[in-house]
Amino acid sequence: xxxxxxxxxxxxxxxxxxxxxxxxxxxxxxxxxxxxxxxxxxxxxxxxxxxxxxxxxxxxxxxxxxxxxxxxxxxxxxxxxxxxxxxxxxxxxxxxxxxxxxxxxxxxxxxxxxxxxxxxxxxxxxxxxxxxxxxxxxxxxxxxxxxxxxxxxxxxxxxxxxxxxxxxxxxxxxxxxxxxxxxxxxxxxxxxxxxxxxxxxxxxxxxxxxxxxxxxxxxxxxxxxxxxxxxxxxxxxxxxxxxxxxxxxxxxxxxxxxxxxxxxxxxxxxxxxxxxxxxxxxxxxxxxxxxxxxxxxxxxxxxxxxxxxxxxxxxxxxxxxxxxxxxxxxxxxxxxxxxxxxxxxxxxxxxxxxxxxxxxxxxxxxxxxxxxxxxxxxxxxxxxxxxxxxxxxxxxxxxxxxxxxxxxxxxxxxxxxxxxxxxxxxxxxxxxxxxxxxxxxxxxxxxxxxxxxxxxxxxxxxxxxxxxxxxxxxxxxxxxxxxxxxxxxxxxxxxxxxxxxxxxxxxxxxxxxxxxxxxxxxxxxxxxxxxxxxxxxxxxxxxxxxxxxxxxxxxxxxxxxxxxxxxxxxxxxxxxxxxx
Amino acid sequence: xxxxxxxxxxxxxxxxxxxxxxxxxxxxxxxxxxxxxxxxxxxxxxxxxxxxxxxxxxxxxxxxxxxxxxxxxxxxxxxxxxxxxxxxxxxxxxxxxxxxxxxxxxxxxxxxxxxxxxxxxxxxxxxxxxxxxxxxxxxxxxxxxxxxxxxxxxxxxxxxxxxxxxxxxxxxxxxxxxxxxxxxxxxxxxxxxxxxxxxxxxxxxxxxxxxxxxxxxxxxxxxxxxxxxxxxxxxxxxxxxxxxxxxxxxxxxxxxxxxxxxxxxxxxxxxxxxxxxxxxxxxxxxxxxxxxxxxxxxxxxxxxxxxxxxx
Numbered sequence: 001x002x003x004x005x006x007x008x009x010x011x012x013x014x015x016x017x018x019x020x021x022x023x024x025x026x027x028x029x030x031x032x033x034x035x036x037x038x039x040x041x042x043x044x045x046x047x048x049x050x051x052x053x054x055x056x057x058x059x060x061x062x063x064x065x066x067x068x069x070x071x072x073x074x075x076x077x078x079x080x081x082x083x084x085x086x087x088x089x090x091x092x093x094x095x096x097x098x099x100x101x102x103x104x105x106x107x108x109x110x111x112x113x114x115x116x117x118x119x120x121x122x123x124x125x126x127x128x129x130x131x132x133x134x135x136x137x138x139x140x141x142x143x144x145x146x147x148x149x150x151x152x153x154x155x156x157x158x159x160x161x162x163x164x165x166x167x168x169x170x171x172x173x174x175x176x177x178x179x180x181x182x183x184x185x186x187x188x189x190x191x192x193x194x195x196x197x198x199x200x201x202x203x204x205x206x207x208x209x210x211x212x213x214x215x216x217x218x219x220x221x222x223x224x225x226x227x228x229x230x231x232x233x234x235x236x237x238x239x240x241x242x243x244x245x246x247x248x249x250x251x252x253x254x255x256x257x258x259x260x261x262x263x264x265x266x267x268x269x270x271x272x273x274x275x276x277x278x279x280x281x282x283x284x285x286x287x288x289x290x291x292x293x294x295x296x297x298x299x300x301x302x303x304x305x306x307x308x309x310x311x312x313x314x315x316x317x318x319x320x321x322x323x324x325x326x327x328x329x330x331x332x333x334x335x336x337x338x339x340x341x342x343x344x345x346x347x348x349x350x351x352x353x354x355x356x357x358x359x360x361x362x363x364x365x366x367x368x369x370x371x372x373x374x375x376x377x378x379x380x381x382x383x384x385x386x387x388x389x390x391x392x393x394x395x396x397x398x399x400x401x402x403x404x405x406x407x408x409x410x411x412x413x414x415x416x417x418x419x420x421x422x423x424x425x426x427x428x429x430x431x432x433x434x435x436x437x438x439x440x441x442x443x444x445x446x447x448x449x450x451x452x453x454x455x456x457x458x459x460x461x462x463x464x465x466x467x468x469x470x471x472x473x474x475x476x477x478x479x480x481x482x483x484x485x486x487x488x489x490x491x492x493x494x495x496x497x498x499x500x501x502x503x504x505x506x507x508x509x510x511x512x513x514x515x516x517x518x519x520x521x522x523x524x525x526x527x528x529x530x531x532x533x534x535x536x537x538x539x540x541x542x543x544x545x546x547x548x549x550x551x552x553x554x555x556x557x558x559x560x561x562x563x564x565x566x567x568x569x570x571x572x573x574x575x576x577x578x579x580x
Numbered sequence: 581x582x583x584x585x586x587x588x589x590x591x592x593x594x595x596x597x598x599x600x601x602x603x604x605x606x607x608x609x610x611x612x613x614x615x616x617x618x619x620x621x622x623x624x625x626x627x628x629x630x631x632x633x634x635x636x637x638x639x640x641x642x643x644x645x646x647x648x649x650x651x652x653x654x655x656x657x658x659x660x661x662x663x664x665x666x667x668x669x670x671x672x673x674x675x676x677x678x679x680x681x682x683x684x685x686x687x688x689x690x691x692x693x694x695x696x697x698x699x700x701x702x703x704x705x706x707x708x709x710x711x712x713x714x715x716x717x718x719x720x721x722x723x724x725x726x727x728x729x730x731x732x733x734x735x736x737x738x739x740x741x742x743x744x745x746x747x748x749x750x751x752x753x754x755x756x757x758x759x760x761x762x763x764x765x766x767x768x769x770x771x772x773x774x775x776x777x778x779x780x781x782x783x784x785x786x787x788x789x790x791x792x793x794x795x796x797x798x799x800x801x802x803x804x805x806x807x808x809x810x811x812x813x814x815x816x817x818x819x820x821x822x823x824x825x826x827x828x829x830x831x832x833x834x835x836x837x838x839x840x841x842x843x844x845x846x847x848x849x850x851x852x853x854x855x856x857x858x859x860x861x862x863x864x865x866x867x868x869x870x871x872x873x874x875x876x877x878x879x880x881x882x883x884x885x886x887x888x889x890x891x
Contacts, residue, residue, distance in 0.1 A: 078843070082662045165632075165662055166615070167625050185624050235663035256664070256672045257835030284744050284833030288728060292736050292743040293833075462612025462848055 066300040067558050067577040070277040073300045074572075075293065075307040077285045079257050084237035085224035086158040086168040091305050091569070094221055099262055099279065099573050100245040101224040104132055104151065104203075105215050111384060111485055111566050113215045117146055117225070117246070118203075127210030127521050128178075132203040139267040140227055141250045148197035150225040155195050157230075158222050159184045164234050170222040173483065176214060178206045210521040213486035220484065248274050248573040257283055275561070275576030281306070291317075294554055303553030305568050311434065314369045314552065323557045327371035330568035331382035332481035332549035333490065335375070336427070336442075339474050340542050341504035344422065349413030351541040354475075356399060356406040357449040358442055360546060367441045368434065370552045375545040378494075378534050379487045382566035386523050390487045394531040396545075398538040403449050410450055424453040429477035430464040438546070439477065468502050478502065479549070482567050487530045488517055494537050505542040581876070588872065592865045596858060603857045604646060607850055608639055614659045614848040633659070646854070655858075656851035660844070666855035669840055674859075676746060677825055677836035683756045684821050685814075688763035693810065695764070696771020697803075703776060711768060718765025724827040727758035731831060744833030755832045759824055763817045767810055774806040781805075804878060811874050818867035822860060 066073050080093040085101055088094055104118035119135040138146035158168045159180050167184075175181040177195055182188025194206035207214065217223060227244035230236045237243060240254040248268050253261035260281040264274040282299070284290055287308040294302035303309040309317065318325050338345050338354075345351055360374030373381065377396030385393040414422060427443060429435035439456040446452050454475070459467065468476050480500070482489045492498060495514050496506035513533040520526050537543070551564045562575035615629050630636045634645065649656060655666035699711035734754060735743035741754050778784065779802055787797045826838030837856065844852040 079661065081660050084662070087662065161625070161628065166629055238663035255835075257839065282744065282833060283835065285839060286830050286833070289731065289744050289831050289833055292731055295736055296739065296743050298743065460612075461846055462610070462616050465616045466611045
């Protein structure tokens, strides 16, 4: 160590033989001042030269479009925790799974069901039995044929209550199948689950009741097939080379926390429709960095649902990238839950007063800035109704914002509860900049419009979820996205048995309506019942709908065929670069 | 000397044990669980998961299980990233973090000492004031501001560097600067004040009057004494760089351990939290140990062992 310091300092001082010190000044020669200045000059020039050299080196490889290599580049904000279709629960995992696997059906750009691995199917008279014909040219990426047996195996696997490492969190989506719930909750046998492969290409499924959106469900991950060899290797989904997949793309590389690369599967039956040569994902968890990557030509797509863009730059991005900046409505609802089991919020008028005094347009225009739409109902736009969207057929004009009415209602409600003023209460949300801004704005509105005092409090995600489930809150933020394209995906939330109710709302009439909806086959009748249920819920003001979500993203103008669907999922498998 | 090191290592192990226990119990005390999500899981399934991972057992039993595994150097499997062992996570991420960290430490020491020297040798002149100014900037600006500014100016505007990733050697420049900004400033200040003190000491005057050349005095006598505070700082500096790397890695999209460290807590990924905490603790303790040993070499006045002479 001694030698190193010496040698190092020797090299450093090689050009200077004299130096200053305060006390030694009179001993040293004055010539050393010039020596110091020269040294400074030479250092600066060295830096300048280095800079110029690196500029020269750098400018060659920057700003290339993905079109050059026919490569579509996106960013995932985080590492997918699981790429097992039965285990995945988050958007990041679904983005990859939706590209490397395919189910019986797929959803097209218009939200309509199209054949996937099943080339056709027939439904019985009573609407309960489906017979699927598996296409004969469907193959796994190792060359094996995809058979009906694979589907029977995979669905039963997803329902397995002892599945490793965790039983599927989405197993409940399979409960429409007769015998499924019993098996999954441990009270029935796997042999009683009514899904059967009668031969290699025929799959017969019997449901508990006619379910109009069943075909749409078949395109979701929990219904995807997995290769039967997974029984030999439970960690099959943890690395690219052990995954056997049947979708349009194959994973060729998975560098944990760094990158994922997909390439078209040569055995896919629709190989000719796949135009990209490569789809690659980086994993950068910072919205500013993601934007910087897009601007320097490292990404062809930036923003939701896989990544994010800085919200405070939406306005300037809109101006700068008019063609590339997109806002698409997403079928998700942002709302506040009210704990209806605790006074004073047991009183409907008080709740109504709170809901009526929020200016939702101000929230979406000035706070969230993402082109979201004010919400007055439970079911967002994009969800199918009978012919058109549900929201187009059933207007969400259940109530209007009205300050005067709100004040009156508040006074009446307080009087009914024997209070002179509303005691201060808390609004909680999980730690997040956006949720904080929204809460601050709303609490401000309540103070100015109604004269009520509320404090906001952020809680860490896990703590927040715990408190909300345990009804340990007064007003709490919530969000819900569509699992499948039917209003019942939202309406079903507020039955008294629902594990995601969280408000304490329990109404036997509501439950009865939902039960009826699940038994009815007539589309128009179902919609009517669901509209009734929605009105029933909103009229009690147990929730305060705030806005319908939107997906904000940037995409290079020469990318075509890539879109965000009603759920907010990105579909890129049929994308391509438009030739110039 | 050897006895000293052994004593230190034993003490390290004791500290690690205390740390592991404290972290374990704190972790169990936080509300929430690894299986939480917005869509509530049916209670029956949650119960089954608890049993499978042993969470239904009393906490002290879980503690003994964990400690038993730890003694066999088995850190377990991540609860969130399926089938990925904690050891794999650390191996994957540490490579990046280590490269950045070591480079940052080297740059901090070299540039910091240089700056401090230049300032001390030009006391009360322009260079001195300039160095102080840089030093104050370095200590006051948070490193995520530095990182974002560097990324924007040199990555987006000037296009001199890639904005994210660690694929080419040039990619290291911006993250290392961001990481070493504060330590460099701190070391510059330290070196400067310590050098000023040393240079005005009597023995320097003696050396000069003996006719020794400036270079010899500087290197052989002054620097060795002035460098002591810098050596002391290496311990806290390593800690600073490790924690600073969390945000710098995030901004530059580098797959190091920083991201896992933070997200494991949000995910309640118990095994990963424990593994990473212990890993960082070991790193910090080793840094301290190296510092202590370095003392003995740099300043013979400091005897590491009690009693007469070394061992």
